[in-house]
Amino acid sequence: MTDWIDIGTLADIPQRGARTLQIAGEKEIAVFRTGDDHVFALVNECPHKKGPLSQGIVHGHSVACPLHNWTIALRTGEAQGGDKGCTPTIAVRMEGDRILIAPPEQARAAA
Amino acid sequence: MDFQNNAGPETASEEALFMPSDDVREHMVVVGNGMAGCRAVEELLARDRDRYRVTIFGAEPHVNYNRIMLSPVLAGEKSFDDIIINSRDWYSDNNIELIAGDPVTAIDRAGKTVTSQSGRTVGYDKLLIATGSDPFIIPVPGKDLPGVISFRDMKDVDAMLEAAGKGGDAVVIGGGLLGLEAAHGLTLRGMKVTVIHLMDTLMERQLDEAAGWLLKSALEGRGQTILTGANTESIYGDGKVEGVRLKDGREIPASLVVMAVGIRPSTALAREAGLEVDRGIRVDDHMVTSDPDILAVGECVEHDGNVYGLVAPLWEMCRSLADGLTDRHSGYKGSVTSTKLKVAGLDVFSAGDFSGGEGCEDIVLRDASRGIYKRVVVRNDRIVGAVLYGDTVDGGWYFDLLKREEDVSGIRDLLIFGQAYAALGASGGGALDPKAAVAALSDDAEICGCNGVAKGQVVACIEKGACSLDAVRATCKASASCGSCTGLVENLLSVVLGDEVQSGPKTLCKCTSFTHDDVRREIVAQNMRSIPEVMQLLHWSTPDGCSSCRPALNYYLLCALPGEYRDDQQSRFVNERMHANIQKDGTYSVVPRMWGGLTSPRELRAIADVVEKYNAPMVKVTGGQRLDIFGIRKEDLPAVWADLNAAGMVSGHAYGKSLRTVKTCVGSEWCRFGTQDSTGLGVRIERMTWGSWMPHKFKIAASGCPRNCAEATIKDFGVVCVDSGYELHVGGNGGIHVRATDLLCKVATEQEALDHCAAFIQLYREEARYLERTAPWIERVGVDYVKSRIVEDEAGREALRSRFLYSQSFSQDDPWAQRAAGADSELHQPLEPPMPFGAIAAE
Ligand SMILES: Cc1cc2nc3c(=O)[nH]c(=O)nc-3n(C[C@H](O)[C@H](O)[C@H](O)COP(=O)(O)OP(=O)(O)OC[C@H]3O[C@@H](n4cnc5c(N)ncnc54)[C@H](O)[C@@H]3O)c2cc1C
Ligand code: HEM
Ligand code: SF4
Ligand code: FES
Numbered sequence: 001m002t003d004w005i006d007i008g009t010l011a012d013i014p015q016r017g018a019r020t021l022q023i024a025g026e027k028e029i030a031v032f033r034t035g036d037d038h039v040f041a042l043v044n045e046c047p048h049k050k051g052p053l054s055q056g057i058v059h060g061h062s063v064a065c066p067l068h069n070w071t072i073a074l075r076t077g078e079a080q081g082g083d084k085g086c087t088p089t090i091a092v093r094m095e096g097d098r099i100l101i102a103p104p105e106q107a108r109a110a111a
Numbered sequence: 112m113d114f115q116n117n118a119g120p121e122t123a124s125e126e127a128l129f130m131p132s133d134d135v136r137e138h139m140v141v142v143g144n145g146m147a148g149c150r151a152v153e154e155l156l157a158r159d160r161d162r163y164r165v166t167i168f169g170a171e172p173h174v175n176y177n178r179i180m181l182s183p184v185l186a187g188e189k190s191f192d193d194i195i196i197n198s199r200d201w202y203s204d205n206n207i208e209l210i211a212g213d214p215v216t217a218i219d220r221a222g223k224t225v226t227s228q229s230g231r232t233v234g235y236d237k238l239l240i241a242t243g244s245d246p247f248i249i250p251v252p253g254k255d256l257p258g259v260i261s262f263r264d265m266k267d268v269d270a271m272l273e274a275a276g277k278g279g280d281a282v283v284i285g286g287g288l289l290g291l292e293a294a295h296g297l298t299l300r301g302m303k304v305t306v307i308h309l310m311d312t313l314m315e316r317q318l319d320e321a322a323g324w325l326l327k328s329a330l331e332g333r334g335q336t337i338l339t340g341a342n343t344e345s346i347y348g349d350g351k352v353e354g355v356r357l358k359d360g361r362e363i364p365a366s367l368v369v370m371a372v373g374i375r376p377s378t379a380l381a382r383e384a385g386l387e388v389d390r391g392i393r394v395d396d397h398m399v400t401s402d403p404d405i406l407a408v409g410e411c412v413e414h415d416g417n418v419y420g421l422v423a424p425l426w427e428m429c430r431s432l433a434d435g436l437t438d439r440h441s442g443y444k445g446s447v448t449s450t451k452l453k454v455a456g457l458d459v460f461s462a463g464d465f466s467g468g469e470g471c472e473d474i475v476l477r478d479a480s481r482g483i484y485k486r487v488v489v490r491n492d493r494i495v496g497a498v499l500y501g502d503t504v505d506g507g508w509y510f511d512l513l514k515r516e517e518d519v520s521g522i523r524d525l526l527i528f529g530q531a532y533a534a535l536g537a538s539g540g541g542a543l544d545p546k547a548a549v550a551a552l553s554d555d556a557e558i559c560g561c562n563g564v565a566k567g568q569v570v571a572c573i574e575k576g577a578c579s580l581d582a583v584r585a586t587c588k589a590s591a592s593c594g595s596c597t598g599l600v601e602n603l604l605s606v607v608l609g610d611e612v613q614s615g616p617k618t619l620c621k622c623t624s625f626t627h628d629d630v631r632r633e634i635v636a637q638n639m640r641s642i643p644e645v646m647q648l649l650h651w652s653t654p655d656g657c658s659s660c661r662p663a664l665n666y667y668l669l670c671a672l673p674g675e676y677r678d679d680q681q682s683r684f685v686n687e688r689m690h691a692n693i694q695k696d697g698t699y700s701v702v703p704r705m706w707g708g709l710t711s712p713r714e715l716r717a718i719a720d721v722v723e724k725y726n727a728p729m730v731k732v733t734g735g736q737r738l739d740i741f742g743i744r745k746e747d748l749p750a751v752w753a754d755l756n757a758a759g760m761v762s763g764h765a766y767g768k769s770l771r772t773v774k775t776c777v778g779s780e781w782c783r784f785g786t787q788d789s790t791g792l793g794v795r796i797e798r799m800t801w802g803s804w805m806p807h808k809f810k811i812a813a814s815g816c817p818r819n820c821a822e823a824t825i826k827d828f829g830v831v832c833v834d835s836g837y838e839l840h841v842g843g844n845g846g847i848h849v850r851a852t853d854l855l856c857k858v859a860t861e862q863e864a865l866d867h868c869a870a871f872i873q874l875y876r877e878e879a880r881y882l883e884r885t886a887p888w889i890e891r892v893g894v895d896y897v898k899s900r901i902v903e904d905e906a907g908r909e910a911l912r913s914r915f916l917y918s919q920s921f922s923q924d925d926p927w928a929q930r931a932a933g934a935d936s937e938l939h940q941p942l943e944p945p946m947p948f949g950a951i952a953a954e
Contacts, residue, residue, distance in 0.1 A: 008942050011342070015311050016655065016681035020941045031942060035320045035655040036465070037310065052697040055685040055745075057658040060473075064658035066685035066693055071658075096373075097309075 004093055004100035010037060011097065018054040018063070020044055023103070029090060030054035031099065032074055034061055040074035041092050041101050047072070047085025134206075136164045140225055140235035142215045142380065144169025146178055147409025147425040148241030149197050151398075154433035156205055162437065163237065165207045168227060171264055172212035174199055178264070179422060182453050185268050185296030218384035220402055237436070240381055240392060240400070240407040244374035244420065249284070253346030259368045262293045274367040275300035282306075282355045282365040284343055286313040288452060290371035291326075294335055295454040297369070305336040305363050307343055307355065309372075317450045317461040319654050321477075322484050322500040324643035329457055329482075338363075376411045376418055391418040396442035397435025398428055408432050414443060421448050449510045451503065458499070460506035463513050464488070465496030476527045477650035478502075484647060486654060487527055492520040505529040524598070549602040558599050564589040569600060573607045580604065580624070597624050597650075620659035622651050627880035631667050640672065642679055656682075663881035666768065669804055670876050673918035680935065686766030688938065690926045691748055699748060700741045702765035703755050704801060707775045707793035707813075708736030717758030721751055735772035735810070737763055746939055752927035761925040764801065768882070770872075771810045773797035774822070778815030778832065787832035789815035792861055796830075796868055802923040803872065803915070806879040806888075811868070824852045827875075827885040828868055833857075837864040841871055841897065842889035850886045853894040856902045870901050870908040873915035 005023075013019050013033035021029040021041075030044035030053050038061065044054050051067030061074045071080040077087035091102035139155075141148045144167050152165055169175075180194035202209045213227045218238065226232045246261035248254050260270045271293070274281070278301055283294045286308030294304045306313075312323035313330075327337050342358040346368055354364040376391035387393040387401035391413030398406045398414075408428050410420060419425070424446035431443035449462030465488045476485045483501035487494055487509060493516050497509040508530040512519060525532045554567030564587050572587040583600055584590055590600045619627050630649060639645045642664050646656060656664070661682035668676045686692050691699035703718065718738055722730055729741040743751055752762075765771060773796050776782065778789030793813040800811065812823040813830040822845075823829030829840040829852050836859040840852030855871070858864055874897065879888040889897060901908050930939075 011309065012937065012942060014681060014937065017938075019937060022941050028941075035312075037312070037315050049695065050697070052693075055689070055693060055697075057661060057684065058681065059655055059657045059661065060653060061471075067695065069658065 003103060005103055007031065007099050007101055009097045010039065010094070010099060013039070013099075016058040018056075018058065020052075020054050021101075028052075029101070031092075031101070032058055032063060034058055034074065038074075039092050039094060039099050041090035042072070042074065042077050043088045043090075045087060046070060047077075047079055047087050048083065053087065134164045136162065137236040138234065139163040139165050139237045139239060140233055141165065141167040141239045141241060142225065143167075143239075143241035143243060143409070143411075144171065144173075144175050144209065144211060145241060145243050145409065146175065146196070146422060147243070147429060148239065149175040150426060151239060151241065151408050151429040151432050152205075152207065153197075154429045155436060158433050158437040158439070160205075165205070166233060167202075167207060167209050168213060168215045168225070169209065169211045170214035171266070173265060174202070174209070174211070176265065179453070181262070181265065181268050182292035182296060184265075185262075185271060185293065186299045186455070187296075188455070191265060215380060218380060218405075220384055220405070223404065236404065238405045239432075240405065240411060241409045242377040242380060242411045244410040245377045246370065247373040247375050248370055249343060249372055251343055251345050253348060253352070254370070256346055256348050256352045256368075257350070258348070258352030258366060259346060259370060262289050262369055262371050263374075271297065271367065271369065272300065275302050277366065278302065279366040280305070280354075280364050281367040281369065282363050283369045283371060284355070285371035285373070286310070286337065286339065287316065287371065287373070288314060288450060290369070291330070292453055293369045293371055294330070295333075297367070298333060298335055302367065303334070303336075305338065305365070306330070307341045307357070307363070308337070308339045309342055311340045313337065313339065314452070314459070314461075317498075318459065318500075319465060319486065319498050321486070321643055321647055321651075321654055322459065322461075322498050324641070325482065325484055325500050325647060326452075326457065326459060328644075374410070374420055376413070378411055381405075381407065381411070389413050396431060396444070397440075398432035398443065399435065406432060406436075415445050417445055419446060419448065421450065423448055447514055449506065451506070458501055458503040460499040460503040461497065462506065462510045463494070463496035465498045471495065473653060474523075474527045475650075475652045475654065477647055485527055489519060489523070489526075492518050492523075494519055494526075502529075549599055550606045558589055558603070566603065569603050570607055573604060578604070578608055619663060620657055622646075622653040622656050622660050623649060624652075625649055627663065630664070631671075631880075634667050634671050640668070640676065642668065642682060662768075666804060666806065666881050670918070673914075674921040680938075687768070689745065689748065690752075690762055690764075690766060690930060691743065692766045694741065696742075697745075698741070699743045699745060700739050700765075701743050701748070701751055701755075702733065702737055702739045702763035703760035704763040704797075705737040705760075705772075706797050707773055707790055709790070709794065710737075713758050714760055717755055717760065721754050724754070725751055733765070733772075735765070736774050737765075737772060739765070746941075749931050749933075749936070749939055753931035756925070756928050756931055761801075762927045767804065768807050769804050769809065770797075770800045770802070771808050773800070774810070774812040774826070776814050776820040778813075782815055784818060785815035785832070786834050787815060787837065787861070789813040789821070789830070789832050792830060792832075792837075792864065793821075795861070796865060799865060799869060799916075799919070800872060802925075803876070803919055804922065805872070805876055806881050807884045809872065809875070809885070825849060826852065828871060830864055830868075835859070837861070839864060839867050839871075842885045842894065844884060844886040848886070853889060853897075855894070855898060866908070866912050867901060869915040870911035871897070873911040873918075874900055876915070876918075877911075 007021055015033055016035050018030045018032040021031055028044040029041050032040045044052050046053055046065040048070050051065040053063050055066040056063040062071050064071050070083050073080055077089045079085045093100045174195055175197040177194040177196050180189055183189040213229045215225045215227050217226045224232050224234045246263045260267050275297055281297045281302040281304045283290045283306045286306050294306050298304045312320050313326050330337055344356045344358045346355050347353055352368050354362050356362050378388045378392050381392045382388045392400055392407040392411055394400055394407050394412045394414055398408045400407050409425050427446055428443050431441050434441040452459040470490050472489045474487045486498045488496040494509055494513045499506050519526055558564055558566050558569050568587050569589045577583045577586045590597045618624055619630055645664050665679050665682040680688050691701050693699055725743055725747050727740045727742050731739045733739050773793040775790045775793030779785035779787055796811055809827045811828045812821040812826045814821040814823045815832050817831055819831055823831050824840050825843040825845045831838040836857055838857050839855045841855045843852035844850045875885055
């Protein structure tokens with residue numbers, strides 16, 4: 001069984017926005033909330049030139065990177081359109097209004 | 112877990128309708144005389160009438176009634192008698208003993224008995240738990256005050272009706288299905304109702320934002336007050352409810368508070384009996400719990416990780432349960448659900464997964480004139496979800512296609528128009544091709560419902576030379592109103608013209624068929640007030656737009672509704688959201704305003720302190736005559752601003768589609784060539800114009816003589832001072848395509864220079880397209896046009912100027928001061944999980 005981590009409530013994240021999350025020893029995570037209240041977590045780095053995806057404009061289930069406007073699918077981390085690249089994703093589960101994420105591999109091994 | 116407001120059978124009219132004497136059949140005891148319990152018994156009887164002797168315990172003092180019809184009872188559309196499912200005769204005809212008004216309080220699995228509140232103990236061979244759900248009561252102070260009611264059973268409805276009889280104000284907490292039905296009923300009963308909803312979208316579990324917005328507007332139109340994004344802090348009152356207080360301090364008076372925030376499976380009894388319980392009572396595919404002699408069904412169960420809150424899944428569960436008990440092996444496989452809101456006159460339907468995303472294609476139809484929004488989500492040629500508002504006749508059809516996982520690629524293009532249209536396409540013999548379907552339509556088939564234009568008319572107008580969508584719109588009005596027939600008209604164009612169709616002017620973005628100018632015109636004409644409203648009324652083809660249209664709409668609304676429109680932060684580019692410029696390493700640069708390029712020891716000291724305190728790796732003098740501090744971390748921004756604010760500095764908006772800087776030269780104060788006080792003028796212009804949002808960035812300069820040291824002739828607005836006054840120049844640009852300004856006019860006084868500047872900016876704000884700088888805008892409309900509005904039309908200039916100043920009265924709030932004071936702090940702070948990592952183990 002996965003040791004899910006409770007990282008807060010839906011209301012902590014602005015709709016069509018994101019917050020970041022730092023777990024020691026891990027890359028910063030961006031936790032997104034879409035217009036229809038789905039929550040996704042990705043490493044906070046664009047596959048292009050590591051732009052902070054958490055700062056982009058969230059539309060549908062995608063985010064537009066703030067640096068050069070690549071569009072990244074939140075569910076898969078894949079760059080859309082003609083662009084190629086993929087950002088690692090982190091599994092998310094909702095329990096009522098609480099957001100739980102699966103710990104990144106490395107951290108789990110250490111735990 | 113107890114029953115809120117339902118603490119016991121005080122009306123315990125315990126009834127034994129039928130007492131079996133010496134029946135030797137296996138005894139089945141049912142706990143819960145509700146929709147699932149009784150349906151399970153019905154299914155069982157239908158399969159094998161004689162196998163079990165049945166006893167049903169019910170906490171409520173009633174026969175089984177249709178719980179979902181409590182809403183029409185509350186609304187006065189039905190009476191209790193109308194909603195009874197199983198009358199007393201049903202129990203007696205089937206030899207069922209009903210013990211109503213006496214809840215079961217304990218199960219003894221070893222002895223195979225149950226005991227009720229009144230002390231009755233009954234043995235069982237098979238036990239069926241069908242206890243449904245308990246309303247969830249949010250744990251706020253005052254939740255137990257008299258007058259706080261949930262919405263679950265007939266008793267709650269009676270209590271609401273009693274309160275409504277006295278009139279007054281009611282608050283419904285929870286804007287989901289249940290809450291809105293309660294609010295509707297109470298409104299019809301004459302109460303003034305406020306709905307408090309935690310999320311930004313009503314019924315967010317069932318609806319997307321667009322449909323939620325339509326619903327909200329419709330309910331507001333019916334006199335309800337809907338507060339979304341509203342968090343209840345407490346319920347207050349002395350001995351009884353007097354009102355609800357929100358976290359933001361607002362107080363809403365109310366003599367009745369209906370708590371409808373959600374339900375929790377009623378599992379206490381099962382848990383105490385030691386059955387496996389997670390979110391609900393765990394059951395297998397035949398509804399058997401962890402004890403083979405105990406079954407459970409309905410809302411109280413968890414099957415394959417899912418719990419349900421609607422009746423359709425219960426029916427399926429009951430069939431599998433009865434099959435299992437009578438040795439048939441169908442097995443329950445989980446349910447896909449659909450929802451309809453039961454509020455008369457409001458048609459809302461949703462089914463499946465409409466969250467969109469990867470591999471999903473949204474097909475959206477918006478028909479503003481009829482208040483319709485439809486969205487069908489397709490993945491791998493199969494419908495996976497649907498949201499319908501305003502016109503739900505095709506809900507059942509979509510749901511059916513969804514459940515059967517039918518391949519819809521053949522009807523893909525006509526799908527959104529509904530079953531009738533799709534069938535029409537098919538009967539035209541070319542269901543695979545929307546063009547063929549359109550070609551097959553008869554000449555008098557209506558294409559445009561709004562303007563009543565038939566196919567024959569559209570074809571005639573195309574044949575007479577209208578060879579683009581816009582030309583068709585202009586000549587025969589088809590698709591000129593709501594636009595929902597745009598696809599049909601485009602198909603007709605290509606049927607008639609083949610490849611000669613001309614594409615129209617560029618649309619705002621791929622989400623809409625309207626241009627920037629169309630959108631702006633309609634926003635003003637129809638007095639639109641929010642982004643979802645624009646998207647609905649103008650038939651956006653995506654649910655919440657894209658990174659091109661959202662910032663544009665946000666700006667257009669901001670410009671159209673100064674002081675009224677609430678800026679949508681999530682529709683702004685990062686720099687405008689963070690009030691700083693993002694750099695390629697994700698840090699930010701901060702540029703404090705220096706009025707007209709002037710600074711002072713105090714400001715310079717504050718900047719130097721910030722650079723040291725936050726380890727900024729670089730400070731640079733910008734081309735705009737101010738200082739740029741580089742390498743500030745997102746988390747430090749509010750503190751940096753607080754320090755700069757303390758020295759009297761405000762944001763330089765170096766990040767915005769807004770007024771950037773007013774560059775000046777030293778002018779007549781110091782320079783031997785200077786003709787006027789260009790520095791003072793620059794400062795005054797900057798004081799007047801700072802903080803204004805524009806279609807794009809806007810730069811100003813003022814030079815003291817034609818030597819033009821401030822490079823005013825490559826600015827959006829430039830002043831070149833001369834002996835006899837001020838030359839005003841517009842539309843200049845540095846950058847890749849250098850463009851020198853056009854001379855707008857010459858004025859005699861500084862005040863006139865300021866007035867012309869304000870009027871010019873407002874004209875640009877109101878008429879240029881988003882992300883169009885003044886240079887391309889002026890090339891597009893012509894400098895003569897600008898002169899005709901600013902120079903020749905004095906009254907018009909004055910009107911523009913005063914609109915600008917009015918709008919400025921709202922925008923000259925220093926965003927840094929707001930943030931430094933704590934506004935939007937979540938934008939800067941990372942999430943803080945409630946427990947340190949690793950401390951939480953799964954159950
Ligand atoms: C106002 C309202 C409107 C609704 N509208 C819709 C709708 O439009 N569409 C839809 O699909 N669904 C709707 N629902 C949901 C639907 O009513 C439920 O899904 C359904 O009633 C669940 O059936 P159930 O048998 O599991 O629970 P219930 O019908 O709640 O039956 C459980 C019964 O068990 C009794 N009980 C509990 N504990 C004990 C005990 N220890 N001993 C004895 N008896 C006990 C309870 O008193 C209750 O009578 C609505 C619900 C409400 C309240
Ligand atoms: C999107 C890309 C750009 C970014 C992020 C950017 C950023 C900046 C910043 C941060 C400044 C200093 C801030 C200030 O003093 O207001 C600046 C100044 C300036 N930029 Fe850019 N700029 C961009 C594109 C351009 C383009 C396309 C032009 C030419 C049209 C241009 C011309 C100038 C000039 C002339 C200045 C001097 C300051 C002034 O007069 O405002 N920049 N820019
Ligand atoms: S523009 Fe003219 S007045 Fe201003 S500094 Fe240059 S020479 Fe002097
Ligand atoms: S870093 Fe994201 S688009 Fe370039």
